[in-house]
Amino acid sequence: MGDADQKALNALAKGAGVTAIGMGISKVLTYLYRVSIARFVGPEAYGQLSTALMVVGIASTVAYLALGSGLKKFIPEFRSRDDFASIKGIVISALQLTVPVSIIIFLAVFFGAEFIAVTIFENPKLVPLIKILSFTIPAGTLSRLFFDTTLGFNKIIYKTGTVRIFQNIVQLGTTLILLLMGFKVVSAAYGWLLGTVVAAILGFYFMEKKVGPILFSKTKPSYHRKKLLRFSTPLLLSGIIGTLLGWADTGLLQYFMEDLEVGLYNAALPTAILILLPHKAIGSLAITSFSELKERDKESVESSIQRATYWVFSLVFPTFLIMLLFSDKILQILWGSEYTQASIALSILATGYLIDALVGRVGSLLQSEGHTKYILYNNTAALTLNIILNIILIPPYGIAGAAIATATSTILTNVLMYIEVRKKEGINSIPHKKISKIVLTGLIPLSIIITLDTILFTNTPYWFLIPAGTTYITTYILLFLKTIGLGEEEKEVFLRIGEITGTKDKVKKILATIERRI
Known part of the structure; x- marks a missing residue:
């Protein structure tokens, strides 16, 4: 590199x-x-x-x-x-x-x-x-x-x-x-x-x-009133579309259903969005980094965006699996037993946001390359699809229908941006081989948890989530380090963070310990 x-x-x-x-x-x-x-x-x-x-x-x-x-x-x-x-x-x-x-x-x-x-x-x-x-x-x-x-x-x-x-x-x-x-x-x-x-x-x-x-x-x-308005007016339309896209499901649920369904759905939605925290954090500086790299060569941009996708997905995927397997228990612990009715909606929404993380920071890349009109077109298409699906699916399926509409529109937006980045910039944001290894590494400890759950319980108690989650994450980390490991790039980044925080020597020792034991 x-x-x-x-x-x-x-x-x-x-x-x-x-x-x-x-x-x-x-x-x-x-x-x-x-x-x-x-x-x-x-x-x-x-x-x-x-x-x-x-x-x-x-x-x-x-x-x-x-x-x-x-x-x-x-x-x-x-x-x-x-x-x-x-x-x-x-x-x-x-x-x-x-x-x-x-x-x-x-x-x-x-x-x-x-x-x-x-x-x-x-x-x-x-x-x-x-x-x-x-x-x-x-x-x-x-x-x-x-x-x-x-x-x-x-x-x-x-x-x-x-x-x-x-x-x-x-x-x-x-x-x-x-x-x-x-x-x-x-x-x-x-x-x-x-x-x-x-x-x-x-x-x-x-x-x-x-x-x-x-x-x-x-x-x-x-x-500079005219100058400010000329620049900001096109962005206002994008902002309104983005806001409507974020609230369309809640508004249409309130229109078609009752307060209960709106409350249940708005317990599942913010819970599902939590899995995107690494995605949003890494994306916060993506535009600047991609803008700097594009002045050099596209290979650097592709390498950078794939590395960011790999980091994000390695954190998001195990969280997604836990959320998928124990959606009702998570809602029971965090929100209360009344909200477990939203477990199916939580699983559906989490799936949509997993695809968001898998595709990578393609939106940031499009923006850094000046293709903002495509972002507007994508959001418009997503909003249209979201509203249509909500209208069709909410009356018969309630909050599950709203979740399907939101997850589908989220997937559509990301697929469109992925295709546009491939066609316009010739860049693939998904490191397929590494993603496949992460998926396999995540599924192995999941099978252990499912087996334990099946043997020990007929109906899984909510407290089982804590030992199950701890066991899963520990096993996943160990398998990840053993089968995938930390590349030289990751080690360099950790050392750089250690240098900034004044803990470089401690970071070196931890990395050395990992290399000896794995």
Whole structure:
């Protein structure tokens, strides 16, 4: 492997590790937020909250006008030219565009809450939740704008620490306190609102005191409203499509079914998405690394993306198998016995996300190569298919139908991107031989667990998941090291991480121990 390849792999590993910490904490806190509500109020009320979050989530996407991408693109360009007047002007331009729109949409959602709840979903219980959460539309718009400005100055720590961690802590803590005081499902809405408001206040503080001052500087601004809109308007359509794709199943479940089914489904969905955490973490730096490598040669890009796919799949596949085999037990432990009805939906969704991980970071590669129109086309096709399948499958099959629709649209998007990368760039993102070895290595310990389960139990108790999972992961790791092992590239990456964290000597000893014993 060349120096360019190894540099990209080191960047992927370092970036994935840092991002995974912030993303992991965020996912855990968000997951605890949902689990806490679901356990306290039951699947029906939890389904109502999920629907209200969907309504406000779609409205918030429209309100922000996708201006964040423009801020993150133009601010670095202005900084390189020491053009602070344009930096101040583009931030003020973004405020002038988003604040009025977000207020109008907030008023429309707040005063239209009864129409949305009663006329569209025939569920008056949604009204107070939608009204409370509607206040997050302007607050969330300001928060995103402030933090996207700090990202334009390459200050990612402020957004990571505030939005991913502190905001979630405020939401979870407030919700738990209010739930214990007996406020039921509105506790979650107030917790979500307070977390958003706190994030907006901190975002303004970091932008003005740590990065700026920007808005309160004495520099005369040079406005860029048209430039910002020209760049961001096409991205708004992609953002709306992506948001609709994420919420279509919840919305159509609420339309066709009852709160119970919405609540059950929204226990299975975030649980299934957890298996993609390594995929998202490694993908966080993929665009930058691929952009750097493409200037050298396509072989370096293909080697890098295949290595990233191999890393991700080796982590995701065993998790997927455990989720597939013990889906009902996982839901029982995490969400409660009422939610085990969603076990089939969990298995279906997990299968869709496994394919997502298998195909690799083809979306990031398409974006780095400038093929953004294909991403828009793919998402449009996926949304169309998702809506059609939801309409067809939800009435007869309920949450299983919604899961099939989501998994199928996810698979379609990834297959299309895989084909496009093969045709446009001549790059294969899947290292087939290594993937085959991982699959075989994962299935062998699974057969041991299934055999033990069959011999010991007629009906598997939920507590069996802990020893079974521990046994499975341990066996998988040992077989992985024995049959596949760590390549020189992986060792180099681990040593690089050890050097960065000041533990290089310890990493060397661990690697030496593995080589001696395996």
